[in-house]
Amino acid sequence: MKMKQWMAAGAVMSLGMAATAWAASGIADIKGIAPGSKIEGKAALQDTPSGLHVTAALSNLPPGVHGFHIHENGNCGDNGKAAGGHYNPFGAPHGLVMKAGVHHAHAGDLGNITAGPDGKATVDATIPGITLSSGPYSVDGRAFIVHEKADDFSQPAGNAGGRIACGIIKLQ
Ligand code: CU
Ligand code: ZN
16 A cells, blocks of 8 residues: 555656656746847747747847857857857857757857847747756756847858847746
């Protein structure tokens, strides 16, 4: 009787843990870097069975195309330079990770966002092979960077120019 109860409790517990792993969600508060910049946005991150799902909505961007990446460090200091390079746990070249995968593009290579004349842009992308919070390739504590110019997918980092907005990824 005691044994049966213990096993039932164990089964419930492991189901609960699996649900928690997939339910992990995170946010990033994205803010303009330059003094007086009005750029702002929110990103939401979610672990799913097919990868890390990222959605974001940004406003007050200069209209046009801007590189958008997950960078290595959760630090927006030094005009965004403290965020370091693109998150690249597999030593891959620069690319578009949703198309090429984490072994052929930096895991943080989300490509570009396009702001309309109203300065608004949205993101909806899934990156297979990395996670928000579990396993060795987690983006918790890293940072989103929005660039001044478009990512042209050239090496080594897409030639997207300066960093105009930054947001640190945190578990919610
Ligand atoms: Cu970048
Ligand atoms: Zn890259």
